[in-house]
Amino acid sequence: MVSLSNHSSRAKVFDKLRLTVAAYFSVQYSNTSFPTKYLPSATYLNFKFELMKNGLKIAIGADHAGFDYKQAILGMFDNITFKDYGTYSAESADYPDFAHLVATAVESGEADFGILLCGSANGVAMTANKHQGIRAALCWKQDVAVPARTHNNANVLCLPARHMSLEEAKKTIETFLTEEFEGGRHARRVDKISC
Secondary structure, three states: OOOHHHHHHHHHHHHHHHHHHHHHHHHHOOOOOOOHHHOOHHHHHHHHHHHHHOOOEEEEEEOHHHHHHHHHHHOOOOOOEEEEOOOOOOOOOOHHHHHHHHHHHHHHOOOOEEEEEEOOOHHHHHHHOOOOOOOEEEOOOHHHHHHHHHOOOOOEEEEEOOOOOHHHHHHHHHHHHHOOOOOOHHHHHHHOOOO
């Protein structure tokens, strides 16, 4: 599980990067004022994602319905260290077998985050959420991944392979890995989840 202090350190690095990039643009375009808050969001998010994914450890698992997407995802992100918990073929498999392995890796701190895939993502989400230290979020598009991280501090992303395109899955993963937990009132609510 990723500690808040780890997120805080990363946030400081992102702020420094944002200022550095803004300073670069200010020098390049010295005729115009270029305050950091006006840094193009797509550029900022690209830089943020490059930094965030560098060195991240992600536990990933899928059943047969998510196998093809899992294999594609493993090749999409060069700087992320993936630990693949299976399945290792498109043969019929039981999603709890892989969901428990990924959840355990995240819960123990072996992985920073987890990614689980199955046909609807309901089964893997239900299974992962049986673990006390897991907050698995079923996200079928980018917009859903934002509050999953910022408000719910989700640490496992569950993707429905039969209900989203591979491109949408990639965007959702990028969003999930770059958004940060806001804390505050959300922390109070997240603290009430475990029973």
